[in-house]
Amino acid sequence: MSKRKGVYAAKVKRATHMLFFRRHQKPGVKGWELHKTLGADYPKVLDVLDDYLKNLDLQVKTVFEEEKTPAAKPTLEEYDKARFYVTLRGDLTPKEAKMIGWRIDDLAGLAVAISYIISKKGQAQRKDVEDLLCEKLPGWKVGLNIERYIRYGYLNQDDNAQLYLDWRTRAEVDQKALIDMLLNAEKQSTLPVASSKEGEEEEFDETGKESEED
Protein backbone atom coordinates (compact mmCIF):
# COMPACT_ATOMS: atom_id res chain seq x y z
CA MET A 1 0.00 0.00 0.00
CA SER A 2 1.45 3.40 -0.98
CA LYS A 3 2.05 5.94 1.75
CA ARG A 4 -0.71 8.22 0.39
CA LYS A 5 -3.23 5.37 0.37
CA GLY A 6 -2.21 4.46 3.89
CA VAL A 7 -2.82 8.01 5.08
CA TYR A 8 -6.26 8.05 3.45
CA ALA A 9 -7.15 4.66 4.92
CA ALA A 10 -6.26 5.97 8.37
CA LYS A 11 -8.30 9.13 7.80
CA VAL A 12 -11.31 7.13 6.59
CA LYS A 13 -11.09 5.02 9.71
CA ARG A 14 -10.95 8.09 11.92
CA ALA A 15 -13.88 9.68 10.04
CA THR A 16 -15.89 6.47 10.51
CA HIS A 17 -15.33 6.61 14.24
CA MET A 18 -16.34 10.26 14.38
CA LEU A 19 -19.46 9.84 12.29
CA PHE A 20 -20.78 6.59 13.67
CA PHE A 21 -20.24 7.15 17.36
CA ARG A 22 -22.18 9.90 18.98
CA ARG A 23 -19.83 12.54 20.31
CA HIS A 24 -22.26 15.23 21.37
CA GLN A 25 -25.82 15.47 22.55
CA LYS A 26 -26.93 15.45 18.92
CA PRO A 27 -25.58 12.91 16.47
CA GLY A 28 -23.44 13.98 13.55
CA VAL A 29 -20.23 15.91 13.29
CA LYS A 30 -19.64 19.52 12.34
CA GLY A 31 -17.42 20.17 9.33
CA TRP A 32 -14.92 22.15 11.34
CA GLU A 33 -14.45 19.21 13.71
CA LEU A 34 -13.62 16.93 10.80
CA HIS A 35 -11.38 19.67 9.38
CA LYS A 36 -9.49 19.84 12.66
CA THR A 37 -9.05 16.09 12.97
CA LEU A 38 -8.62 14.98 9.35
CA GLY A 39 -7.18 18.06 7.69
CA ALA A 40 -8.40 20.30 4.89
CA ASP A 41 -8.98 17.39 2.50
CA TYR A 42 -11.72 15.93 4.72
CA PRO A 43 -14.44 16.34 2.03
CA LYS A 44 -12.37 13.95 -0.10
CA VAL A 45 -12.04 11.53 2.82
CA LEU A 46 -15.82 11.63 3.24
CA ASP A 47 -16.25 10.89 -0.47
CA VAL A 48 -14.11 7.80 -0.08
CA LEU A 49 -16.05 6.76 3.01
CA ASP A 50 -19.34 7.36 1.21
CA ASP A 51 -18.14 5.04 -1.55
CA TYR A 52 -17.34 2.34 1.00
CA LEU A 53 -20.73 2.75 2.65
CA LYS A 54 -22.62 2.33 -0.64
CA ASN A 55 -22.35 -1.45 -0.39
CA LEU A 56 -23.86 -1.32 3.08
CA ASP A 57 -26.78 0.84 1.90
CA LEU A 58 -25.52 3.72 3.99
CA GLN A 59 -24.35 7.18 2.99
CA VAL A 60 -22.60 10.23 4.33
CA LYS A 61 -25.23 12.94 4.46
CA THR A 62 -24.26 16.59 4.40
CA VAL A 63 -26.67 19.15 5.82
CA PHE A 64 -25.57 22.65 4.98
CA GLU A 65 -26.12 25.53 7.33
CA GLU A 66 -29.70 26.86 7.30
CA GLU A 67 -30.55 24.34 4.59
CA LYS A 68 -28.76 26.48 2.02
CA THR A 69 -27.39 23.80 -0.28
CA PRO A 70 -24.83 25.60 -2.43
CA ALA A 71 -25.69 25.72 -6.13
CA ALA A 72 -22.16 25.02 -7.32
CA LYS A 73 -19.44 22.95 -5.66
CA PRO A 74 -19.47 23.90 -1.97
CA THR A 75 -16.48 25.79 -0.64
CA LEU A 76 -14.40 24.52 2.26
CA GLU A 77 -15.94 27.25 4.39
CA GLU A 78 -19.45 26.02 3.55
CA TYR A 79 -18.39 22.46 4.37
CA ASP A 80 -16.90 23.61 7.68
CA LYS A 81 -20.25 25.08 8.68
CA ALA A 82 -22.22 22.02 7.52
CA ARG A 83 -23.09 19.00 9.66
CA PHE A 84 -22.34 15.46 8.54
CA TYR A 85 -24.23 12.30 9.40
CA VAL A 86 -24.28 8.68 8.33
CA THR A 87 -27.78 7.84 7.18
CA LEU A 88 -29.51 5.00 5.44
CA ARG A 89 -29.01 5.34 1.68
CA GLY A 90 -32.06 3.38 0.59
CA ASP A 91 -35.35 3.03 2.39
CA LEU A 92 -36.78 0.90 5.12
CA THR A 93 -39.61 -1.55 4.77
CA PRO A 94 -42.50 -0.96 7.17
CA LYS A 95 -41.47 -4.09 9.05
CA GLU A 96 -37.97 -2.73 9.51
CA ALA A 97 -39.33 0.61 10.67
CA LYS A 98 -41.26 -1.23 13.33
CA MET A 99 -38.14 -3.09 14.35
CA ILE A 100 -36.21 0.12 14.93
CA GLY A 101 -38.87 1.41 17.21
CA TRP A 102 -41.74 3.05 15.36
CA ARG A 103 -45.41 2.14 15.46
CA ILE A 104 -47.19 2.68 12.19
CA ASP A 105 -49.50 5.27 13.80
CA ASP A 106 -46.59 7.26 15.14
CA LEU A 107 -44.77 7.16 11.85
CA ALA A 108 -47.89 8.20 9.93
CA GLY A 109 -48.38 11.05 12.40
CA LEU A 110 -44.82 12.18 11.83
CA ALA A 111 -45.26 12.04 8.05
CA VAL A 112 -48.46 14.10 8.30
CA ALA A 113 -46.92 16.66 10.62
CA ILE A 114 -43.82 17.10 8.46
CA SER A 115 -45.69 17.37 5.17
CA TYR A 116 -48.26 19.77 6.63
CA ILE A 117 -45.52 22.03 7.99
CA ILE A 118 -43.71 21.96 4.64
CA SER A 119 -46.93 22.99 2.90
CA LYS A 120 -47.27 25.91 5.31
CA LYS A 121 -43.90 27.32 4.32
CA GLY A 122 -42.05 25.63 7.15
CA GLN A 123 -44.17 26.71 10.12
CA ALA A 124 -47.62 25.83 11.37
CA GLN A 125 -49.68 26.32 14.49
CA ARG A 126 -49.43 23.32 16.79
CA LYS A 127 -53.22 23.45 17.19
CA ASP A 128 -53.69 23.03 13.41
CA VAL A 129 -51.31 20.07 13.28
CA GLU A 130 -53.07 18.50 16.28
CA ASP A 131 -56.49 18.96 14.66
CA LEU A 132 -55.24 17.28 11.52
CA LEU A 133 -53.76 14.35 13.43
CA CYS A 134 -56.87 14.04 15.60
CA GLU A 135 -58.89 13.10 12.53
CA LYS A 136 -57.21 9.71 12.48
CA LEU A 137 -55.47 9.28 15.80
CA PRO A 138 -56.89 9.29 19.32
CA GLY A 139 -56.67 12.76 20.85
CA TRP A 140 -54.72 11.67 23.94
CA LYS A 141 -52.01 10.24 21.74
CA VAL A 142 -51.64 13.23 19.44
CA GLY A 143 -50.17 15.53 22.05
CA LEU A 144 -47.81 12.82 23.29
CA ASN A 145 -46.68 12.09 19.75
CA ILE A 146 -45.95 15.72 18.95
CA GLU A 147 -43.93 15.98 22.14
CA ARG A 148 -42.01 12.91 21.05
CA TYR A 149 -41.33 14.32 17.57
CA ILE A 150 -40.03 17.47 19.25
CA ARG A 151 -37.88 15.47 21.67
CA TYR A 152 -36.30 13.44 18.88
CA GLY A 153 -35.49 16.60 16.91
CA TYR A 154 -37.97 16.17 14.05
CA LEU A 155 -39.99 19.22 15.04
CA ASN A 156 -39.33 22.33 17.02
CA GLN A 157 -41.80 24.52 18.85
CA ASP A 158 -41.47 28.20 19.73
CA ASP A 159 -43.08 30.19 22.52
CA ASN A 160 -46.08 31.00 20.32
CA ALA A 161 -46.87 27.30 19.84
CA GLN A 162 -45.67 27.42 16.25
CA LEU A 163 -44.15 24.19 14.97
CA TYR A 164 -41.10 24.15 12.69
CA LEU A 165 -39.05 21.40 11.08
CA ASP A 166 -35.98 20.66 13.17
CA TRP A 167 -32.49 19.31 12.56
CA ARG A 168 -33.42 15.62 12.35
CA THR A 169 -35.99 16.19 9.63
CA ARG A 170 -33.42 18.17 7.67
CA ALA A 171 -30.93 15.34 8.06
CA GLU A 172 -33.22 12.38 7.47
CA VAL A 173 -36.14 13.35 5.28
CA ASP A 174 -36.07 14.14 1.59
CA GLN A 175 -38.74 16.83 1.84
CA LYS A 176 -39.27 17.41 -1.86
CA ALA A 177 -39.65 13.69 -2.58
CA LEU A 178 -42.09 13.37 0.32
CA ILE A 179 -44.41 16.05 -1.03
CA ASP A 180 -44.15 14.77 -4.61
CA MET A 181 -44.93 11.23 -3.54
CA LEU A 182 -47.76 12.30 -1.31
CA LEU A 183 -49.42 14.19 -4.13
CA ASN A 184 -49.08 11.13 -6.35
CA ALA A 185 -50.06 8.77 -3.54
CA GLU A 186 -53.25 7.53 -5.18
CA LYS A 187 -51.35 6.48 -8.30
CA GLN A 188 -49.21 4.06 -6.36
CA SER A 189 -50.45 0.84 -4.99
CA THR A 190 -50.93 0.59 -1.30
CA LEU A 191 -47.73 -0.63 0.20
CA PRO A 192 -47.76 -3.76 2.29
CA VAL A 193 -47.75 -2.61 5.84
CA ALA A 194 -48.02 -4.69 8.95
CA SER A 195 -51.46 -4.08 10.39
CA SER A 196 -51.80 -2.17 13.64
CA LYS A 197 -54.97 -3.11 15.37
CA GLU A 198 -56.12 -0.98 18.23
CA GLY A 199 -54.71 -2.17 21.47
CA GLU A 200 -52.29 -4.50 19.77
CA GLU A 201 -48.98 -4.44 21.56
CA GLU A 202 -46.58 -3.59 18.84
CA GLU A 203 -44.40 -1.27 20.82
CA PHE A 204 -40.74 -1.68 20.29
CA ASP A 205 -38.42 -0.91 23.12
CA GLU A 206 -39.75 2.61 23.50
CA THR A 207 -38.39 2.75 27.00
CA GLY A 208 -34.92 2.14 25.74
CA LYS A 209 -35.19 4.92 23.17
CA GLU A 210 -36.77 7.29 25.60
CA SER A 211 -34.08 6.90 28.22
CA GLU A 212 -31.43 7.32 25.59
CA GLU A 213 -32.93 10.56 24.35
CA ASP A 214 -33.54 12.06 27.73
Place this chain on the structure above:
Amino acid sequence: MQSVKNAKLGREKLQRIIEMCMAIEAHAVDPFMLDVDDIIKVTKEYFPEWEKPEDLNLDAETIHHLASVIKLQSEWVKHRSTSLYTDPFLLEEKITQTPKEDMVGVFLRTWHPIVELEQISVHSLAEALRYWETLLPLSERWKELAPDEIGTGFATRDELIKQRVLGDKLFSEELEKFWLELKETVEKKGHEGKMRYWDFVGAETYEDTVQRAFLTSFLITYGYATLEIHPLEELTFIKPFEKPQTRIRTEQAVSVPIAVTYDDWQKWRRGEMD
Protein backbone atom coordinates in the same frame (compact mmCIF):
# COMPACT_ATOMS: atom_id res chain seq x y z
CA MET B 1 -58.44 75.63 6.91
CA GLN B 2 -58.87 73.25 3.99
CA SER B 3 -55.18 72.35 4.21
CA VAL B 4 -55.45 71.51 7.93
CA LYS B 5 -58.44 69.25 7.27
CA ASN B 6 -56.58 67.61 4.44
CA ALA B 7 -53.52 66.98 6.59
CA LYS B 8 -55.68 65.44 9.33
CA LEU B 9 -57.33 63.12 6.81
CA GLY B 10 -53.91 62.23 5.40
CA ARG B 11 -52.57 61.37 8.84
CA GLU B 12 -55.54 59.09 9.49
CA LYS B 13 -55.04 57.36 6.17
CA LEU B 14 -51.33 56.79 6.81
CA GLN B 15 -52.10 55.43 10.28
CA ARG B 16 -54.56 52.95 8.79
CA ILE B 17 -52.01 51.89 6.17
CA ILE B 18 -49.39 51.31 8.87
CA GLU B 19 -51.84 49.23 10.90
CA MET B 20 -52.69 47.15 7.85
CA CYS B 21 -49.02 46.64 7.04
CA MET B 22 -48.31 45.60 10.62
CA ALA B 23 -51.11 43.03 10.48
CA ILE B 24 -49.54 41.63 7.31
CA GLU B 25 -46.11 41.56 8.90
CA ALA B 26 -47.61 39.59 11.80
CA HIS B 27 -48.88 37.09 9.20
CA ALA B 28 -52.46 37.84 10.16
CA VAL B 29 -53.39 39.03 6.67
CA ASP B 30 -52.43 37.88 3.18
CA PRO B 31 -49.70 40.25 1.87
CA PHE B 32 -51.51 40.55 -1.46
CA MET B 33 -54.53 42.11 0.24
CA LEU B 34 -52.63 45.37 0.05
CA ASP B 35 -52.55 47.20 -3.27
CA VAL B 36 -49.07 48.69 -3.27
CA ASP B 37 -49.82 51.09 -6.16
CA ASP B 38 -52.79 52.52 -4.29
CA ILE B 39 -50.74 53.04 -1.15
CA ILE B 40 -48.01 54.81 -3.07
CA LYS B 41 -50.65 57.06 -4.64
CA VAL B 42 -51.99 57.98 -1.22
CA THR B 43 -48.54 58.74 0.21
CA LYS B 44 -47.70 60.83 -2.87
CA GLU B 45 -50.99 62.70 -2.63
CA TYR B 46 -50.43 63.79 0.97
CA PHE B 47 -46.69 64.27 0.87
CA PRO B 48 -46.86 68.02 -0.06
CA GLU B 49 -49.02 68.60 3.06
CA TRP B 50 -46.29 67.45 5.44
CA GLU B 51 -44.26 70.18 7.09
CA LYS B 52 -43.96 69.08 10.70
CA PRO B 53 -41.25 66.53 11.56
CA GLU B 54 -43.82 64.14 13.07
CA ASP B 55 -45.80 64.10 9.83
CA LEU B 56 -42.67 63.44 7.81
CA ASN B 57 -41.84 60.72 10.30
CA LEU B 58 -45.26 59.15 9.77
CA ASP B 59 -44.73 59.27 6.02
CA ALA B 60 -41.32 57.57 6.38
CA GLU B 61 -42.82 54.94 8.67
CA THR B 62 -45.51 54.19 6.09
CA ILE B 63 -42.92 53.68 3.38
CA HIS B 64 -40.86 51.50 5.72
CA HIS B 65 -43.81 49.21 6.49
CA LEU B 66 -44.78 49.16 2.83
CA ALA B 67 -41.28 47.95 1.98
CA SER B 68 -41.70 45.13 4.50
CA VAL B 69 -44.97 44.09 2.89
CA ILE B 70 -43.36 44.12 -0.56
CA LYS B 71 -40.61 41.90 0.84
CA LEU B 72 -43.25 39.48 2.15
CA GLN B 73 -44.98 39.48 -1.24
CA SER B 74 -41.67 38.71 -2.91
CA GLU B 75 -40.99 35.86 -0.48
CA TRP B 76 -44.45 34.47 -1.17
CA VAL B 77 -43.84 34.53 -4.93
CA LYS B 78 -40.40 32.99 -4.46
CA HIS B 79 -41.83 30.18 -2.34
CA ARG B 80 -44.60 29.52 -4.84
CA SER B 81 -42.08 29.28 -7.64
CA THR B 82 -39.93 26.72 -5.82
CA SER B 83 -40.41 23.04 -6.40
CA LEU B 84 -41.26 22.59 -2.74
CA TYR B 85 -44.40 24.67 -2.97
CA THR B 86 -47.63 22.80 -2.76
CA ASP B 87 -51.02 24.27 -2.31
CA PRO B 88 -51.67 23.72 1.40
CA PHE B 89 -55.35 23.02 0.79
CA LEU B 90 -54.56 20.41 -1.81
CA LEU B 91 -51.99 18.84 0.45
CA GLU B 92 -54.28 18.91 3.45
CA GLU B 93 -56.91 17.19 1.36
CA LYS B 94 -54.38 14.57 0.30
CA ILE B 95 -53.26 14.02 3.87
CA THR B 96 -56.79 13.47 5.12
CA GLN B 97 -57.67 11.19 2.21
CA THR B 98 -54.55 9.04 2.23
CA PRO B 99 -54.85 5.93 4.40
CA LYS B 100 -52.25 5.82 7.14
CA GLU B 101 -50.63 2.70 5.65
CA ASP B 102 -50.02 4.60 2.41
CA MET B 103 -48.83 7.61 4.33
CA VAL B 104 -46.26 5.45 6.08
CA GLY B 105 -45.31 3.86 2.77
CA VAL B 106 -44.65 7.26 1.24
CA PHE B 107 -42.74 8.45 4.25
CA LEU B 108 -40.55 5.38 4.43
CA ARG B 109 -39.43 5.95 0.85
CA THR B 110 -38.17 9.42 1.71
CA TRP B 111 -36.88 8.75 5.20
CA HIS B 112 -33.20 7.93 5.66
CA PRO B 113 -32.68 7.65 9.41
CA ILE B 114 -29.36 8.56 10.95
CA VAL B 115 -27.14 5.67 11.89
CA GLU B 116 -25.47 6.06 15.23
CA LEU B 117 -23.83 3.75 17.67
CA GLU B 118 -23.29 3.83 21.34
CA GLN B 119 -20.82 1.18 22.22
CA ILE B 120 -18.11 0.75 24.75
CA SER B 121 -14.65 -0.25 23.58
CA VAL B 122 -11.90 -2.25 25.29
CA HIS B 123 -9.82 0.90 25.28
CA SER B 124 -12.44 2.96 27.10
CA LEU B 125 -13.01 0.09 29.57
CA ALA B 126 -9.29 -0.02 30.33
CA GLU B 127 -9.27 3.76 30.70
CA ALA B 128 -12.25 3.57 33.06
CA LEU B 129 -10.58 0.87 35.16
CA ARG B 130 -7.44 2.98 35.50
CA TYR B 131 -9.62 5.85 36.67
CA TRP B 132 -11.41 3.58 39.14
CA GLU B 133 -8.13 2.47 40.63
CA THR B 134 -7.04 6.00 41.33
CA LEU B 135 -10.46 7.08 42.60
CA LEU B 136 -10.60 7.56 46.36
CA PRO B 137 -13.52 5.95 48.25
CA LEU B 138 -16.47 8.25 48.93
CA SER B 139 -15.80 8.03 52.65
CA GLU B 140 -12.46 9.70 52.03
CA ARG B 141 -13.56 12.15 49.37
CA TRP B 142 -16.58 13.36 51.28
CA LYS B 143 -14.89 13.32 54.60
CA GLU B 144 -16.05 16.25 56.68
CA LEU B 145 -13.27 18.67 57.20
CA ALA B 146 -13.41 19.01 60.93
CA PRO B 147 -11.90 22.33 61.92
CA ASP B 148 -8.66 21.98 63.78
CA GLU B 149 -9.10 22.70 67.36
CA ILE B 150 -7.05 25.73 68.22
CA GLY B 151 -7.15 27.27 71.60
CA THR B 152 -7.77 30.98 71.78
CA GLY B 153 -4.83 33.16 72.67
CA PHE B 154 -3.38 36.59 72.31
CA ALA B 155 -1.47 37.92 69.34
CA THR B 156 0.86 40.78 69.69
CA ARG B 157 0.85 43.76 67.30
CA ASP B 158 4.24 42.65 66.01
CA GLU B 159 2.86 39.22 65.21
CA LEU B 160 -0.06 40.73 63.29
CA ILE B 161 2.32 42.93 61.31
CA LYS B 162 4.43 39.84 60.57
CA GLN B 163 1.31 38.03 59.35
CA ARG B 164 0.50 41.13 57.25
CA VAL B 165 -2.84 41.53 59.00
CA LEU B 166 -1.66 44.96 60.08
CA GLY B 167 0.77 47.30 58.37
CA ASP B 168 3.78 48.47 60.33
CA LYS B 169 2.02 51.80 60.90
CA LEU B 170 -1.43 52.37 62.16
CA PHE B 171 -3.71 52.39 59.18
CA SER B 172 -5.28 55.73 60.08
CA GLU B 173 -1.82 57.26 60.38
CA GLU B 174 -0.85 55.84 57.04
CA LEU B 175 -4.06 57.17 55.49
CA GLU B 176 -3.54 60.67 56.90
CA LYS B 177 0.01 60.69 55.54
CA PHE B 178 -1.21 59.57 52.17
CA TRP B 179 -3.88 62.30 52.17
CA LEU B 180 -1.21 64.94 52.86
CA GLU B 181 0.84 63.53 50.01
CA LEU B 182 -2.19 63.80 47.73
CA LYS B 183 -2.78 67.41 48.75
CA GLU B 184 0.88 68.30 48.13
CA THR B 185 1.01 66.53 44.79
CA VAL B 186 -2.20 68.23 43.63
CA GLU B 187 -0.81 71.56 44.69
CA LYS B 188 2.40 70.99 42.72
CA LYS B 189 1.24 69.05 39.68
CA GLY B 190 -2.53 69.41 39.72
CA HIS B 191 -4.82 71.91 38.12
CA GLU B 192 -7.89 73.49 39.71
CA GLY B 193 -7.42 71.44 42.88
CA LYS B 194 -7.45 68.08 41.17
CA MET B 195 -5.18 65.77 39.24
CA ARG B 196 -5.42 62.73 37.01
CA TYR B 197 -6.09 59.59 39.04
CA TRP B 198 -3.38 57.55 37.31
CA ASP B 199 -0.81 60.33 37.77
CA PHE B 200 -1.36 60.04 41.49
CA VAL B 201 -1.60 56.27 42.00
CA GLY B 202 1.02 55.36 39.39
CA ALA B 203 4.37 54.34 40.90
CA GLU B 204 7.71 52.89 39.83
CA THR B 205 6.56 49.30 40.33
CA TYR B 206 3.24 47.67 39.70
CA GLU B 207 3.07 46.43 43.32
CA ASP B 208 3.47 49.97 44.62
CA THR B 209 0.81 51.20 42.21
CA VAL B 210 -1.67 48.63 43.50
CA GLN B 211 -0.81 49.60 47.08
CA ARG B 212 -1.38 53.30 46.28
CA ALA B 213 -4.67 52.53 44.50
CA PHE B 214 -5.76 50.53 47.56
CA LEU B 215 -5.02 53.42 49.89
CA THR B 216 -6.63 55.90 47.50
CA SER B 217 -9.85 53.92 47.63
CA PHE B 218 -9.90 54.42 51.41
CA LEU B 219 -9.18 58.12 51.01
CA ILE B 220 -12.32 58.39 48.92
CA THR B 221 -14.45 56.11 51.11
CA TYR B 222 -13.49 57.93 54.31
CA GLY B 223 -14.13 61.37 52.86
CA TYR B 224 -10.52 62.58 52.44
CA ALA B 225 -10.90 62.99 48.70
CA THR B 226 -13.37 62.51 45.89
CA LEU B 227 -13.35 61.37 42.32
CA GLU B 228 -14.41 63.42 39.34
CA ILE B 229 -15.29 61.32 36.34
CA HIS B 230 -15.74 62.65 32.82
CA PRO B 231 -17.36 59.67 31.11
CA LEU B 232 -17.31 61.06 27.58
CA GLU B 233 -13.60 61.86 27.66
CA GLU B 234 -12.99 58.74 29.79
CA LEU B 235 -10.98 60.83 32.27
CA THR B 236 -10.86 60.25 36.02
CA PHE B 237 -9.55 62.94 38.37
CA ILE B 238 -8.89 62.77 42.08
CA LYS B 239 -9.64 65.82 44.18
CA PRO B 240 -8.50 66.04 47.84
CA PHE B 241 -10.71 67.79 50.37
CA GLU B 242 -9.17 70.45 52.58
CA LYS B 243 -10.72 68.77 55.61
CA PRO B 244 -12.09 65.23 55.81
CA GLN B 245 -15.81 65.21 55.02
CA THR B 246 -17.53 63.65 57.97
CA ARG B 247 -21.06 64.88 57.44
CA ILE B 248 -23.79 62.38 56.77
CA ARG B 249 -24.50 62.01 53.10
CA THR B 250 -27.99 62.82 51.95
CA GLU B 251 -27.60 61.21 48.56
CA GLN B 252 -26.90 57.58 47.73
CA ALA B 253 -23.17 56.78 47.71
CA VAL B 254 -21.90 55.33 44.47
CA SER B 255 -19.16 52.74 44.11
CA VAL B 256 -16.81 53.39 41.23
CA PRO B 257 -14.77 50.38 40.20
CA ILE B 258 -11.40 51.34 38.71
CA ALA B 259 -9.33 48.54 37.27
CA VAL B 260 -5.64 48.84 37.99
CA THR B 261 -4.29 46.17 35.68
CA TYR B 262 -0.71 45.47 34.78
CA ASP B 263 -1.43 46.52 31.18
CA ASP B 264 -2.88 49.83 32.36
CA TRP B 265 0.16 50.39 34.53
CA GLN B 266 2.47 49.74 31.58
CA LYS B 267 0.39 52.11 29.43
CA TRP B 268 0.67 54.75 32.12
CA ARG B 269 4.45 54.22 32.23
CA ARG B 270 4.61 54.73 28.48
CA GLY B 271 2.47 57.83 28.82
CA GLU B 272 -0.40 56.26 26.85
CA MET B 273 -3.09 56.71 29.47
CA ASP B 274 -4.32 59.91 27.82
